[in-house]
Amino acid sequence: MTQTPKAQELTRARPSLAPRSLHVLVVDDDEGSRLGMELAVRDLGHRCSTASDGVAAFEIATRDRPDMILSDLMMPGMDGLELCRRVRDLPGEYIYFVFTSAMHDKAHVLRGLESGADDYLGKPIDLDELEARVRAASRLLLVQKQVTEQNALLRRDSQQLFAASRIDALTQCKNRRALDEDLAAVTANASRYEQAWALGMIDIDDFKKFNDTFGHPAGDEALQRVAGAVADSLRRGDTLFRYGGEEFVVLLAEQDEIGMRAALERARRAVEKLDIRHARGASHERLTISAGGAVLRAGTTPDSWLTEADTALYRAKRAGKNNVVI
Numbered sequence: 001m002t003q004t005p006k007a008q009e010l011t012r013a014r015p016s017l018a019p020r021s022l023h024v025l026v027v028d029d030d031e032g033s034r035l036g037m038e039l040a041v042r043d044l045g046h047r048c049s050t051a052s053d054g055v056a057a058f059e060i061a062t063r064d065r066p067d068m069i070l071s072d073l074m075m076p077g078m079d080g081l082e083l084c085r086r087v088r089d090l091p092g093e094y095i096y097f098v099f100t101s102a103m104h105d106k107a108h109v110l111r112g113l114e115s116g117a118d119d120y121l122g123k124p125i126d127l128d129e130l131e132a133r134v135r136a137a138s139r140l141l142l143v144q145k146q147v148t149e150q151n152a153l154l155r156r157d158s159q160q161l162f163a164a165s166r167i168d169a170l171t172q173c174k175n176r177r178a179l180d181e182d183l184a185a186v187t188a189n190a191s192r193y194e195q196a197w198a199l200g201m202i203d204i205d206d207f208k209k210f211n212d213t214f215g216h217p218a219g220d221e222a223l224q225r226v227a228g229a230v231a232d233s234l235r236r237g238d239t240l241f242r243y244g245g246e247e248f249v250v251l252l253a254e255q256d257e258i259g260m261r262a263a264l265e266r267a268r269r270a271v272e273k274l275d276i277r278h279a280r281g282a283s284h285e286r287l288t289i290s291a292g293g294a295v296l297r298a299g300t301t302p303d304s305w306l307t308e309a310d311t312a313l314y315r316a317k318r319a320g321k322n323n324v325v326i
């Protein structure tokens with residue numbers, strides 16, 4: 001029957017569910033059973049390794065990661081149940097585990113499945129039954145693989161979303177949400193590690209006049225350039241956040257009052273050097289910033305820290321703008 005284009009597309013999009021060739025590990029202390037199963041597995045078109053006890057089988061399982069293990073239950077040394085439990089504890093891709101035993105009474109079947117086996121085959125092995133089990137293993141392993149791949153994709157997507165949700169779209173610096181989280185982390189850990197931290201609050205002077213005169217697209221461009229200049233003036237390890245509107249916050253690691261004043265001065269000069277013409281009636285001819293700073297002390301909370309820096313910023317504004325107050 002010929003397929004419609006839509007059906008062909010679906011067939012192509014979906015990976016084949018046909019059984020692929022598997023690597024099967026046969027474990028049995030009885031040589032006759034082992035050889036019989038090996039032949040049967042190869043007959044079905046699969047690769048086969050063999051082991052005569054649990055210890056040897058576990059070594060192969062760890063080293064070669066077979067797709068499927070067909071294991072006897074009763075063996076000297078490490079028996080099938082112990083082998084199964086150990087295989088289940090192995091990290092990495094799933095190994096389909098099937099017990100083979102002549103003791104196919106209910107209690108043994110249950111013990112086998114409780115130890116983590118996927119299925120149980122009575123001895124002597126029926127070739128059709130074995131083929132059905134191998135097919136089941138092949139299907140399950142394929143689905144498992146797809147789920148693992150999809151999970152990896154989902155994880156990558158959510159990591160990207162997580163990062164994006166903490167970035168300010170316009171200026172590409174971190175946003176208010178990221179600031180809240182970072183401040184909570186810094187204030188919670190600071191007393192424990194006795195680290196010096198400083199926080200600066202930055203505001204573009206007379207920005208409303210700038211926007212009213214030149215329009216919002218020009219205002220957005222100015223915001224981007226100011227954010228870029230301030231970010232470039234910071235050391236590695238310092239972080240710039242857009243606090244809202246034309247307000248920014250810098251979080252400075254390992255910085256006391258003197259270091260913070262120097263950092264905020266560098267940021268102020270960097271913006272001045274951009275030489276962006278300001279609107280008529282603004283306090284300064286060029287676009288400038290004012291900054292207020294506060295260092296982290298015992299008992300500082302995110303709110304009290306921001307308030308203290310904001311108070312300093314207000315004083316910088318009152319003192320004529322384009323300056324830094326600590």
Ligand SMILES: [Mg+2]
Pocket residue numbers: 028029030072073074075
């Ligand atoms: Mg045995």
